[in-house]
Amino acid sequence: MLSVKGLRVHYGKVEALKEVSLEVGKGEIVALVGANGAGKTTSLRAISGLKTPTEGEIWFEGRRIDRLPPHAIVRVGIGHVPEGRRLFPHMTVLENLKAGAYLRANGDSVRKDLERAFEQFPVLKARNRQKAGTLSGGEQQMLTIARALMGRPRLLLLDEPSLGLAPLVVASIASIIKEINGEGVSIVLVEQNARMALRLASRAYVLETGRVALEGPSGALLADEHVKKVYLGG
Amino acid sequence: MESQLLIQALVNGIMLGMVYVLVALGLTLVFSIMEVINFAHGEFYMLGGYTAYYLIAQLGLNYFLTIAAAVVVVGFLGWMIEKLLFRPFRKDLLGAFIVSLGLVWVLQSAAMLAFGSLEKSVPSPFRGVLKVLGIYFSLERLIVTVTAIVLVAALYLFIQFSREGRAMRAVAQDSDAAALQGINVARISSLAFAVGAGLAATAGVLIAPLFFVSPFIGDLPIVKAFIIIILGGMGSIPGALLGGLILGLAEGVGSIFLSIPAVNLLGFVIVMAVLLVRPRGLLGHA
Numbered sequence A: 001m002l003s004v005k006g007l008r009v010h011y012g013k014v015e016a017l018k019e020v021s022l023e024v025g026k027g028e029i030v031a032l033v034g035a036n037g038a039g040k041t042t043s044l045r046a047i048s049g050l051k052t053p054t055e056g057e058i059w060f061e062g063r064r065i066d067r068l069p070p071h072a073i074v075r076v077g078i079g080h081v082p083e084g085r086r087l088f089p090h091m092t093v094l095e096n097l098k099a100g101a102y103l104r105a106n107g108d109s110v111r112k113d114l115e116r117a118f119e120q121f122p123v124l125k126a127r128n129r130q131k132a133g134t135l136s137g138g139e140q141q142m143l144t145i146a147r148a149l150m151g152r153p154r155l156l157l158l159d160e161p162s163l164g165l166a167p168l169v170v171a172s173i174a175s176i177i178k179e180i181n182g183e184g185v186s187i188v189l190v191e192q193n194a195r196m197a198l199r200l201a202s203r204a205y206v207l208e209t210g211r212v213a214l215e216g217p218s219g220a221l222l223a224d225e226h227v228k229k230v231y232l233g234g
Numbered sequence B: 001m002e003s004q005l006l007i008q009a010l011v012n013g014i015m016l017g018m019v020y021v022l023v024a025l026g027l028t029l030v031f032s033i034m035e036v037i038n039f040a041h042g043e044f045y046m047l048g049g050y051t052a053y054y055l056i057a058q059l060g061l062n063y064f065l066t067i068a069a070a071v072v073v074v075g076f077l078g079w080m081i082e083k084l085l086f087r088p089f090r091k092d093l094l095g096a097f098i099v100s101l102g103l104v105w106v107l108q109s110a111a112m113l114a115f116g117s118l119e120k121s122v123p124s125p126f127r128g129v130l131k132v133l134g135i136y137f138s139l140e141r142l143i144v145t146v147t148a149i150v151l152v153a154a155l156y157l158f159i160q161f162s163r164e165g166r167a168m169r170a171v172a173q174d175s176d177a178a179a180l181q182g183i184n185v186a187r188i189s190s191l192a193f194a195v196g197a198g199l200a201a202t203a204g205v206l207i208a209p210l211f212f213v214s215p216f217i218g219d220l221p222i223v224k225a226f227i228i229i230i231l232g233g234m235g236s237i238p239g240a241l242l243g244g245l246i247l248g249l250a251e252g253v254g255s256i257f258l259s260i261p262a263v264n265l266l267g268f269v270i271v272m273a274v275l276l277v278r279p280r281g282l283l284g285h286a
């Protein structure tokens, strides 16, 4: 479904990605783990078109997308929940959700999806007229995910959805990710919380300084000595 | 008699303020979306003035149709200017500043060549006065004020409730996140330029019968608009409205007691006073 080949990305002279290749199959959850600064966020930004790669190719469902602008990449079916949530803070919860459905013309199906979002995230329903900036961290994360789902993506990129959240909230985010995947949405999950990511994903890539250092089924990586020592705290 | 003078000064102040607001709205809208200041924005006002001269004074066209024509023509020009000149300078305040200074020069020179440097006058389409509670109001000034209020309200409704208006707010708050919702940020920037240019042109049409039209009439309103958006808070639309009313009223009342140069200084004094207490402007976000 998604195929990233030999991706190289620069910020000015800094080479953030040296050589990243990865595959995501239909219906899969694939984890991308690695230390701070390894290039996880940059990989996602390149896939969704926010950052133009210097070299390499990105293919989605048989179409080359690495020269498309971000709004066109949303249109082909890729949603991106960015690092740090990035809501529209002065807009209401409802307006944020509507922004997620910006490209969809059919009002009826958007209304249905709004109802579904409120069922899936009851906290958002209770606060739908509140400004997004006034929500708690966990609620903001839910809203960012719900907003991305309003675009009906077939592939969802999630960048550190558990960052800074209490363990209970992390657990509910994890079950939401499973739920979304259960509905047929493929997922790339970026996490510093490697344990959570490897538990959710079927396969994973370990990034180290802009390269894929390791890849394989999550079970194998969870048992790997290097991964255990560096990413799972011994 | 004293109170008649004061009330007329207030009414005049509100009219002037609302016309400034029309110019300021485009400046603040473009700033919120692209983080640039277009100092050639006053030239859209000037072109609105010439639209009034050619369509009302020369062709005898209806006042409100002239406004519509100015919005379309100058709005389209604004759209193209964003696309061709400002797009590469998104979030580059200095680069855009230099481009816009060049554009001021180009548009003023072009206006001089095309329309001549002599001042042109536009006949007033609405003569007569209105007597309310024993006080006389000029019909023309009332119509200018009401038209401006209607346009400001229309812009507010557009930004608040339409799909593209919501997209504009989204881009203003976080342009990357907006792009991730499928919003074409470049197109929204063009739209902001077009809407802003159209509003400034409307201000030019509204004011043309009260003053005169020349290639340099954009210089004053751009300074006023700049004062207003700093006063109200850069990028804030309610701030522009509030700032415009404050400046208009201060100038209206000030003109009873002060000379014209002193009135023109008034805005700067108010801005400095406000910024000392509130550096982000009256309604600006931190």
Ligand SMILES: Nc1ncnc2c1ncn2[C@@H]1O[C@H](COP(=O)(O)OP(=O)(O)O)[C@@H](O)[C@H]1O
Residues within 6 Å of the ligand: A011, A014, A015, A016, A034, A035, A036, A037, A038, A039, A040, A041, A042, A043
């Ligand atoms: N906007 C930027 N400008 C310059 N360098 C950046 C920028 N964003 C990230 N980098 C650099 O690129 C590398 C990868 O960063 P990032 O993709 O954010 O890593 P991760 O998400 O894995 O923490 C880091 O060395 C970081 O310093």
Ligand SMILES: [Mg+2]
Residues within 6 Å of the ligand: A040, A041, A042, A083
């Ligand atoms: Mg990151």
